[in-house]
Amino acid sequence: MKNRSLISINDFSKEEHLKILELAAEFEKDSRQQILTKHVIASLFFEPSTRTRLSFESAISMLGGHIVGFTDASSTSVKKGESLRDTIKTVSNYADLIVMRHPFDGSARFASEVADVPIINAGDGSNQHPTQTLLDLYSIQQTQNTLENLTIGFVGDLKYGRTVHSLLMALSNFNCKFHFVAPSFLQIPEQYQMFLKNKGLEFHTLSNIHDVIPDVDILYMTRIQRERFSDPSEYEKVKDSYELKRDDLSTSKDNMQVLHPLPRVNEINIDVDDSGKGYYFQQALNGVYVRQAIVSLILGLKK
């Protein structure tokens, strides 16, 4: 993976995904290895995303790396009308690697074509967020001790949820079975259903979360935004069925864990947090180890 950019989850193979997870486990044991002390990493956040940015910057700082960049483009020459091409070309001279977040779809792919250094996509519009997918994969593996033959329930806004789409693509390499739980107009898009059909993988589309809880190893919750509903009474109807409470988990399997890309609003009640089933805060921490793994592989500091 040395010197390669990570733009889309499919840029790396299943074996490479597993390599990243293996190295992330090494960083989970020792996240303060001083291997980045000679490197400068640019963190370019053209739109604010505090969570992702802090996770990257924490990952890099713990390894002794130096960070330059900006946390939102309004204070930079971008505001004066500088093109993305010129910003990336310039910053390429200052850093060994660029982590970037940008509001436009495809911006990271374009940046990787004009940059002289590798790019890690930290989210390009509604398109891709591959490091999120890899930390989700890592979290599933850590809780289940495997990625193979699992049953995964996805709940919430499955139509627009970019994290769901990427994770689905990545998990399709591991013979998993899927339950998609969403109101009909937020169900998983046809193209992903076709993709799973073509791969011969089993999946079901449902609207009630209680129907899947006893069956799944992982319950991956996402946020449903009230604004998505044109009819407020429709929202009131589904609202309750997507608010996970501790009692709902009484029928779940022992190994079952709840994941969420965060931030949550009200789709997971706080009484789930210490039920032994809520893994989402550990999941966020896992993002640090996974990002340490990705950065060190791309810089060639680990093999």
Place this chain on the structure above:
Amino acid sequence: MKELRVSAIEKGTVIDHIPAKSVMKVVKILDLENSENTVLIGANLDSKKLVKKGIIKVSNKFFKAHEINKISLVAPEASLTIIKNFDVKEKTIVKVPKQISGIVKCRNSKCITNHENIETVFNVDTDCESLKLKCKYCEKVMEKDEIEFS
């Protein structure tokens, strides 16, 4: 029908076997209305192959690869005949390329190609019944009917 064929031009290109409903699209994408060359357009002609077809003849004009690529997107079955000295010099059937660069606009308004001076690139999927274009940058897929030329 006969006299509409190659006899009329000394040199130039005949685009034949255009699906009837696509004739005007071909005129538009090649900007033939603003061409200085003589252009003959035949629409709704009887055809064994297509039932109804169109033919466009352009004098003194030999199309470049990127123009032929455009034709292929709206009339994938079209044939091109190059005429020199009233003679058929070359006859080719257009082929849809695997990748289209620069001539199509991405319809995703949030795509970086619509905000920065970037040549668009689309990967062409012809496996499915109708042609589909996938933007190399934003990864969104466009159907044939959604194609807009830049």
